[in-house]
Amino acid sequence: MTKKTKLILSAAACVAMFAFVIVADNFFGNFNLRVFNLCAIYIILALSMNLLNGFTGLFSLGHAGFMAIGAYVCALLTMSPAQKELNFFLAPIVPVLANVQLPFIPALVIAGLVAAAFAWLIGTPVLRLRDDYLAIATLGFAEIIRVVITNLQTITNGALGLKGLPKYSTTGVVWGVAAITAAFMLALIRSAYGRSLKAVRDNEIAAQAMGIDVAHVKIVSFVLSSFFAGIGGALLGHLMTTIDPKMFVFGLTYNILLIVVLGGNGSITGSVVASFVVTIMMELLRFLDGPLNFIVFKTEGLPGLRMVVFSLLLMIVVIYRQKGLMGTKEFSWDMLAAAGRAFRKGRGDSNGGSAC
Amino acid sequence: MLNVENATIRFGGLTAVSDLTMTVGEGEIVGLIGPNGAGKTTAFNMITGVYRPTEGAIAFNGVDITRLAPHRITALGLARTFQNIRLFREMTVLENVMVACNLRMGVHLFPSVFHTPAYLRRERGARDQALDLLDKVGLIQHADEPATSLPYGKQRRLEIVRALATKPTCLLLDEPAAGMNPNESRELMDFIHCVRDDFGISILLIEHHMQVVMGVCSRMYVLEYGITIAEGSPEKIQKDPRVIEAYLGVD
Numbered sequence: 129m130t131k132k133t134k135l136i137l138s139a140a141a142c143v144a145m146f147a148f149v150i151v152a153d154n155f156f157g158n159f160n161l162r163v164f165n166l167c168a169i170y171i172i173l174a175l176s177m178n179l180l181n182g183f184t185g186l187f188s189l190g191h192a193g194f195m196a197i198g199a200y201v202c203a204l205l206t207m208s209p210a211q212k213e214l215n216f217f218l219a220p221i222v223p224v225l226a227n228v229q230l231p232f233i234p235a236l237v238i239a240g241l242v243a244a245a246f247a248w249l250i251g252t253p254v255l256r257l258r259d260d261y262l263a264i265a266t267l268g269f270a271e272i273i274r275v276v277i278t279n280l281q282t283i284t285n286g287a288l289g290l291k292g293l294p295k296y297s298t299t300g301v302v303w304g305v306a307a308i309t310a311a312f313m314l315a316l317i318r319s320a321y322g323r324s325l326k327a328v329r330d331n332e333i334a335a336q337a338m339g340i341d342v343a344h345v346k347i348v349s350f351v352l353s354s355f356f357a358g359i360g361g362a363l364l365g366h367l368m369t370t371i372d373p374k375m376f377v378f379g380l381t382y383n384i385l386l387i388v389v390l391g392g393n394g395s396i397t398g399s400v401v402a403s404f405v406v407t408i409m410m411e412l413l414r415f416l417d418g419p420l421n422f423i424v425f426k427t428e429g430l431p432g433l434r435m436v437v438f439s440l441l442l443m444i445v446v447i448y449r450q451k452g453l454m455g456t457k458e459f460s461w462d463m464l465a466a467a468g469r470a471f472r473k474g475r476g477d478s479n480g481g482s483a484c
Numbered sequence: 485m486l487n488v489e490n491a492t493i494r495f496g497g498l499t500a501v502s503d504l505t506m507t508v509g510e511g512e513i514v515g516l517i518g519p520n521g522a523g524k525t526t527a528f529n530m531i532t533g534v535y536r537p538t539e540g541a542i543a544f545n546g547v548d549i550t551r552l553a554p555h556r557i558t559a560l561g562l563a564r565t566f567q568n569i570r571l572f573r574e575m576t577v578l579e580n581v582m583v584a585c586n587l588r589m590g591v592h593l594f595p596s597v598f599h600t601p602a603y604l605r606r607e608r609g610a611r612d613q614a615l616d617l618l619d620k621v622g623l624i625q626h627a628d629e630p631a632t633s634l635p636y637g638k639q640r641r642l643e644i645v646r647a648l649a650t651k652p653t654c655l656l657l658d659e660p661a662a663g664m665n666p667n668e669s670r671e672l673m674d675f676i677h678c679v680r681d682d683f684g685i686s687i688l689l690i691e692h693h694m695q696v697v698m699g700v701c702s703r704m705y706v707l708e709y710g711i712t713i714a715e716g717s718p719e720k721i722q723k724d725p726r727v728i729e730a731y732l733g734v735d
Contacts, residue, residue, distance in 0.1 A: 319603075320606075326575060334572065
């Protein structure tokens, strides 16, 4: 396949996706559109986690914390003073924040930057740790953020959460941001800097010996990942229009980790595909949480049963296909062509080998 | 150009290397030999900044590198390979070398991501340099293969090429002939000679088998239990009673 054909195919795929987003925006029902937009947000979150876990080899579980920071910052910056007054009925909001109201895009960028700033602050001490220790430290950080948010009554409205966020997470916005994130990650991974990231992942000691400032590369990756996590959190908040500290528990990080592992730790296209699969399955399997009739026995509704399906799926992947869907490879047209040839060949053979 | 002065390193009560004093001159090939566990690799790790010596000083081209981080030492022109091969597993042969080119290319995050013209120019330069290096050492036909699919001997060679891509003036090779048969190690010694002559660099190499280094080094140091027991030309070392004792044991 020539380079030109591939370019045309890629352009066609982009146009098709763009058209699909427009069609979805205009013709999907309310619920379906919401799930479809949730896919875009999970793409952003999965890509940001994959940058850290898959491309830099840092096992971090702090995503929910950075998302919470992003969501709260963006919400507080965009809500109208009147809406804030309605929310903060237990204790009034601090005066500095009471009258601030910014347009959505600047607020979104600031939300990402604040999350990134926190990442930079905790990065220096925490990134000295490796593997499980790093995971535990970042998980601890996420929990601290959640507890702090719960207790900062005059800034975050504590456990009551914030309600009535403006509905800024429209189809165009979430898919636009998802496209920018994907393009950014692809460009990063294929660049010289991306090679430095992968070198740190593959062999830290060798990377150091090749003149790569490992500590710096890790911080950059951590800060970038947190920036996109903050943006993803902010978009999620404006999609739900309600946020509270309980939203950002460890389970949220787990969902993103599930996507990254299923799609392939170190594959951008894998994360994108898995985001769709997991987000849609989460909704399709919702019936499992309700009352079930197995003929032999009946259940009265077991909330959380659908998560058992995902846990099983994760176990199967970990045992039989640790690489996930794509491994560290990326989808390419050559891969599709090869699969097509293999398929035709397989069918041809079963027909007596007449096809070429 | 490389001066190690009275370098000592202790891990708790264990003195791994004691009072090591050695020099490597311009264009020299110097050997560091000794039996298993003599502290050769520890000495290397000390020089390249992986460990910090408890006492003593290390200077490279007049710069004190005793307490520098490994990547800074590499930036000064001191590159190394590893005893147990440490290639970047998920990358191709070419990418492995190009990573090492990053150092002299000056890679920054945003120019990389946005593919600025200056970045693209440097990237092309790095690719050409990497391909050129691979061509010189006869690995060019493997450029797009995964690094770990190469046979053992070629993986060792790739490690040396990768180190060369950082444009060093002094190269440290940690047991480059480990696990090779006599034929392969002879080939490798020729290769090391070529590297020295083509790139005009000095080389410090650790070796376990004395025969291998005899032919290639102009001077050598012998370590045993962290202590330098002999130094000098290969001929002198061969006759040294303490070296013979260390290697063969004496009744």
